[in-house]
Amino acid sequence: MVSRKEIEDRILSIMREEFLKHSDETLAKYQSQIESTVKWYVSTLPRHIASSEANDLEQEAKIAFVECLKTWDPRVGELWPYVSMRLKGSMQDYLRKRGSDPVAGLYEWITSAANVYMAFNDKSVVHEEVDKLCHIDSAVKILDDKEKQVIEGYYKKDKTFKEIGQDIGLSESQVSRICKEATVKLRIALRNEEDLVRKAH
Amino acid sequence: MTIRKVSEKDLRSRLAAARGIEAPPIGISPLLRAAWGFAKKMAHSFAKETENAESSEKGLLKLLVKKFT
Numbered sequence: 377m378v379s380r381k382e383i384e385d386r387i388l389s390i391m392r393e394e395f396l397k398h399s400d401e402t403l404a405k406y407q408s409q410i411e412s413t414v415k416w417y418v419s420t421l422p423r424h425i426a427s428s429e430a431n432d433l434e435q436e437a438k439i440a441f442v443e444c445l446k447t448w449d450p451r452v453g454e455l456w457p458y459v460s461m462r463l464k465g466s467m468q469d470y471l472r473k474r475g476s477d478p479v480a481g482l483y484e485w486i487t488s489a490a491n492v493y494m495a496f497n498d499k500s501v502v503h504e505e506v507d508k509l510c511h512i513d514s515a516v517k518i519l520d521d522k523e524k525q526v527i528e529g530y531y532k533k534d535k536t537f538k539e540i541g542q543d544i545g546l547s548e549s550q551v552s553r554i555c556k557e558a559t560v561k562l563r564i565a566l567r568n569e570e571d572l573v574r575k576a577h
Numbered sequence: 578m579t580i581r582k583v584s585e586k587d588l589r590s591r592l593a594a595a596r597g598i599e600a601p602p603i604g605i606s607p608l609l610r611a612a613w614g615f616a617k618k619m620a621h622s623f624a625k626e627t628e629n630a631e632s633s634e635k636g637l638l639k640l641l642v643k644k645f646t
Contacts, residue, residue: 378608383611383612384615387612387615387619387641388619390640390641391620391637391640391641392623394623394637394640395627395637398627398629401627402627405626405627450618450619450622450623454622455626
């Protein structure tokens with residue numbers, strides 16, 4: 377005997393599957409509302425974070441929006457109220473993760489230090505030289521081709537996930553996932569290298 | 578059997594009530610027939626969020642009828 381709930385769940389599942397095939401259109405429909413939400417959130421951040429993170433926060437908000445489409449239940453309420461709460465949460469989580477991410481922080485520090493060095497010394501600083509000093513270049517060798525392209529594009533060339541995705545033929549969400557996984561691999565590789573150096577001395 | 582005349586007021590209110598309820602198509606699965614009102618409501622909610630013909634209310638209901646056979 378099939379219960380009423382089982383029938384309703386099946387109806388929802390069939391409709392949601394079709395609905396998700398057109399998630400790009402739903403995203404386009406709410407584009408301006410997402411941008412307003414991101415703009416409002418960025419306006420609450422310190423200036424130095426807002427200027428460097430605004431583009432990435434917009435990407436994170438769009439990824440979170442598409443994820444929300446998968447879990448939205450029309451029985452509970454309208455789409456936008458459900459999504460808007462989660463957009464802010466996803467942007468907060470992203471900043472928290474970036475703040476505790478040593479590799480991301482390290483590249484940003486290196487870039488700022490290089491810019492200061494260039495300003496005071498009127499010299500060019502090559503990324504490869506800076507990388508060698510910090511062993512990051514050797515750590516990057518453990519990554520596969522796609523991971524290397526994503527890491528270089530994101531951390532060295534300061535591209536957004538969308539731009540990297542267009543370059544290598546992947547979606548934004550795929551690039552985001554690869555970046556997170558590759559960052560974790562680099563962190564472990566750098567930590568292992570540190571341990572090896574400590575043991576050698 | 579007695580035949581009673583239905584007052585105009587009564588007739589109007591019953592027609593108005595019926596107008597809001599669209600009968601499910603003939604020949605659909607009994608399970609879907611029982612949940613047709615729910616299906617229409619959900620199709621309307623999903624269709625509102627896209628502007629694609631396939632995921633319009635009619636498109637979603639057609640797909641549902643097909644999946645439930």
